[in-house]
Amino acid sequence: MPREVAFQRCIDPACAATFGIREILNKCPKCGALVDVAYDENKLRLPKKLSGLGVAPKELKGLAATSGVWRFHQLLPFAPAGKVVSIGEGRTILAAGAPAAEYAGMKPGRLFLQYEGLNPSGSFKDNGMAGAFTHARMVGAKMACCASTGNTSASLAAFAAATGLMKAAVFVGSGKIAIGKLSQALDYGALTYEIEGDFDDAMRRVVEVSADLGLYLVNSLNPFRLEGQKTIMYRVLEGLGWQVPDWIVCPAGNLGNTSAFGKAFEELYQLGLIKRKPRIASINSTGADSFSVWWNDGRMRWNDHKFDRALVDRRYAKLDSRELKTNTIASAIEINRPVNLAKGLRALAWTDGLVRAVPDEAILDAKAVVGLCGYGCEPASAASVAGAKFLVEEGVIGRDERVVCIITGHHLKAPDVTVGYHSYTGEKFHHKFGEFGIRAAKLPNVPVRLPNDRAAIVAELRRASGR
Ligand SMILES: *Cc1c(COP(=O)(O)O)cnc(C)c1O
Ligand SMILES: [Zn+2]
Numbered sequence: 001m002p003r004e005v006a007f008q009r010c011i012d013p014a015c016a017a018t019f020g021i022r023e024i025l026n027k028c029p030k031c032g033a034l035v036d037v038a039y040d041e042n043k044l045r046l047p048k049k050l051s052g053l054g055v056a057p058k059e060l061k062g063l064a065a066t067s068g069v070w071r072f073h074q075l076l077p078f079a080p081a082g083k084v085v086s087i088g089e090g091r092t093i094l095a096a097g098a099p100a101a102e103y104a105g106m107k108p109g110r111l112f113l114q115y116e117g118l119n120p121s122g123s124f125k126d127n128g129m130a131g132a133f134t135h136a137r138m139v140g141a142k143m144a145c146c147a148s149t150g151n152t153s154a155s156l157a158a159f160a161a162a163t164g165l166m167k168a169a170v171f172v173g174s175g176k177i178a179i180g181k182l183s184q185a186l187d188y189g190a191l192t193y194e195i196e197g198d199f200d201d202a203m204r205r206v207v208e209v210s211a212d213l214g215l216y217l218v219n220s221l222n223p224f225r226l227e228g229q230k231t232i233m234y235r236v237l238e239g240l241g242w243q244v245p246d247w248i249v250c251p252a253g254n255l256g257n258t259s260a261f262g263k264a265f266e267e268l269y270q271l272g273l274i275k276r277k278p279r280i281a282s283i284n285s286t287g288a289d290s291f292s293v294w295w296n297d298g299r300m301r302w303n304d305h306k307f308d309r310a311l312v313d314r315r316y317a318k319l320d321s322r323e324l325k326t327n328t329i330a331s332a333i334e335i336n337r338p339v340n341l342a343k344g345l346r347a348l349a350w351t352d353g354l355v356r357a358v359p360d361e362a363i364l365d366a367k368a369v370v371g372l373c374g375y376g377c378e379p380a381s382a383a384s385v386a387g388a389k390f391l392v393e394e395g396v397i398g399r400d401e402r403v404v405c406i407i408t409g410h411h412l413k414a415p416d417v418t419v420g421y422h423s424y425t426g427e428k429f430h431h432k433f434g435e436f437g438i439r440a441a442k443l444p445n446v447p448v449r450l451p452n453d454r455a456a457i458v459a460e461l462r463r464a465s466g467r
Helices: 062-066 071-073 098-104 125-138 151-163 179-187 197-212 223-239 254-270 289-299 309-320 341-350 360-372 378-395 415-422 454-465
Strands: 008-012 035-039 093-095 111-115 143-148 167-173 191-193 248-249 279-285 354-358 403-407
Touching: 035 223, 071 223, 071 254, 093 167, 093 223, 098 360, 098 378, 111 223, 125 143, 125 151, 125 179, 125 223, 143 151, 143 197, 143 248, 151 167, 151 289, 151 341, 167 179, 167 197, 179 191, 179 415, 223 254, 248 254, 248 378, 254 279, 254 341, 279 289, 279 341, 279 378, 289 309, 289 341, 289 354, 289 360, 354 360, 360 415
Parallel strands: 111 403, 143 167, 167 191, 248 279, 248 403, 279 354
Antiparallel strands: 008 035, 093 111
């Protein structure tokens, strides 16, 4: 049988089994490793130069013709261009973010924010969902499901409602979901299940249940999600006039972004469209820092898929016994068992990347700075800016290197956190998820209480504006 342009392949080089593009695989049936979507280079229809990318093919229909994912169809042609699914995702921007550059200690104009909050459901997840939904339709799925800290479920629910192609069932950890995200799943009409426990618990169950019932799983184990997420990097390159930055800094949860970004650059490099790759910095919260602990303390590396699994087992045992707890205000990265660990390690090997962890305090201050740039974000997203600052202070990122921080989700996802932070007046910062020991919010914008009195208001404004 002549091989199609796209197929699936086990990521373990020792196995490298290949499978058809229409199979539904969350892992390799032969060895259990993750699988990639792969392409036959000779069958790709590519421009000669990088700057020729991003021009939507004529076959795209409806919203897909406007999609920031599908206009890069040339680099993810696993479905015919006329058959892709879109709700208008990926129309996002690369913003200058001068306050963030200054905050991170970078020279002016050297730090950028890739603002994915502009997606229809308000997070970068829509990029990947366009890929997964397209595959789900290819295989005739009737119902899709996911476990989620909130944004995957919001995205799945939005795609299901907006396209009417299938039903959605979402599993979230009880009490562990930001209010904006829960409101979306409910509003878009998804079947919504709160599983006792945290994300990792919900994740384990949804894998079992989807297998029991033959539901289409759209978690980032799903390789088609990662294909959609590659396009975030193409848009970054486009935003930089097709120049390759020095660093991509992104929050690290299940390592879907880390994996997808690494794959995007490795493929462009192998295809000869770029001459060098940026380094990827993957940023955990210290409240859920498995990846950082493995990478930095355990020296875990990709090592052609022979990474140190004993480290993983030891940590999972501690998590199982509750000796080790997961707790961060950055709920989207409150993940201690990253499902894409192997691909994440591979991405960092491909890009000479690294991992760091930043505390909640640093995340919340960085979040306030992203707000000051005019592009607010949810807590997890700000881990990128907090991580960039940390790496500049460490001397790992040079002040005049070019850095792109991925701002993964919109600030209205968790407005309670924002209001809590800006109401900080010297006492501890409280939040319904717990007390996060924020000793000092550095950039609170405390609302000022005034009497209902014209003269008093004028006096206060005069004082504040120096007039
Ligand atoms: C899902 C999510 C993350 C984590 O991304 P991974 O690709 O799983 O590492 C980070 N930020 C936001 C806002 C998210 O929704
Ligand atoms: Zn295999």
